[in-house]
Amino acid sequence: MYSLAEENYIKTIFHLQQTKSGAVSTNAIADSMDTKASSATDMVQKLADKKVLSYVKYKGAQLTEKGKKIATRIVRKHRLWEVFLVDKLGFHWDEVHEIAEQLEHIHSTELIKRLDTFLGSPAFDPHGDPIPDEHGNFIKTEKKLLSQLNKSQSGVCVGVKESSPEYLQYLDKKKISIGTKINVLGKEFFDGSMVIEVGRDQFFVSKKIADNLYVQTT
Amino acid sequence: MYSLAEENYIKTIFHLQQTKSGAVSTNAIADSMDTKASSATDMVQKLADKKVLSYVKYKGAQLTEKGKKIATRIVRKHRLWEVFLVDKLGFHWDEVHEIAEQLEHIHSTELIKRLDTFLGSPAFDPHGDPIPDEHGNFIKTEKKLLSQLNKSQSGVCVGVKESSPEYLQYLDKKKISIGTKINVLGKEFFDGSMVIEVGRDQFFVSKKIADNLYVQTT
């Protein structure tokens, strides 16, 4: 059994090595967890002792198969609970992350099995992220960032990179949610900003906005 | 905000002072929490500093109004989650206590409000215990222990005192659940054992069994 702190580290390392390949640095972990590098080093050394990850001094950490299993189980729980909160309790997609951050640590395999069934074994969470199955396998969607599209290309929103309430509320205001079609009408190469069309509306988006929205090109 | 350990102490003290009136001893707390008296003393002193309880050295602890509020909120969460697990996920009543022990610590007032609505604002949990409302008020049922009944009296099962899987499984085997009518056919005053009638079955129960079943006399 792993402690709350250990589970949070494992999950963070898992997410970090999804984006960048190779070992993840203790600094990157500390940054991502809002803690200090020295704390991350301590924890990484402990997790290496427990064979959850491999760690080479000054080189960084990499989850073992064992570590990945643990991580995907936590991610599965997080995302299933998010579906529960939105689908069953009527929460809005910008309100569920913090609560799921706690619920993901409830230990009971039977619970997660039954929750999954209760929810109809969903494949995606409310933010468009795939839910790993009981073996840790999950769909790797072919998705791009909106910022990677060029003028006159279009895509369908399939998820968000950031899921802060502020960002999700912005998207709501602009009537963008999962499944929404977006046309790129113009792109400014100087700062990466765009003019996009959503439904009947046309408006300007900054690079920061476009950098956090995943789309599937059509 | 209170830590996991603090919350568990507060809840335990709340339950202890439900049964016995007056201050609860650090030893009673330690016993009930499966820890040592010295640890209980430390925690009680800390909770006294936080005005969660009043504490007089060598005399024991008593929750303040503030402490009782915290306690009933936790109890409310525990019991609502138990209802969720049984009613929505199909768990059996002997499987839910441990899981609810974790779920009761999830911090979100919005969550508990929505969960309550989702469940139809239940008044009792799967073990027959009343669920406090959002203000901490709950029904104080007029219930006796089965062991308090005498020969030829009868009652309806309204709850259990102990909710260990072993005990609940015993009750299942004997077809006793909430709402079941029980007739006392005989009582042995030497050891408190009884012969009872449940449906068409008649059988012997020890004092230990009868001491953990709540009934409402009819």
Next chain:
DNA sequence: ACTATTTTTTAGTCTAGGCTAAAAAATAAC
């Protein structure tokens, strides 16, 4: 009332998981 026993608190130690400051290694600049 005095002693013996039980209950409760205190003192001191341990581990998990943080932190800061200093040291060491890796990387970048010349």
Next chain:
DNA sequence: GTTATTTTTTAGCCTAGACTAAAAAATAGT
């Protein structure tokens, strides 16, 4: 290739929450 800078680790300290052993208070026995 040496020096300067950045990254990473180590050393030492802190708090929460446990524990054991010893001390102190309360209670019981005579």
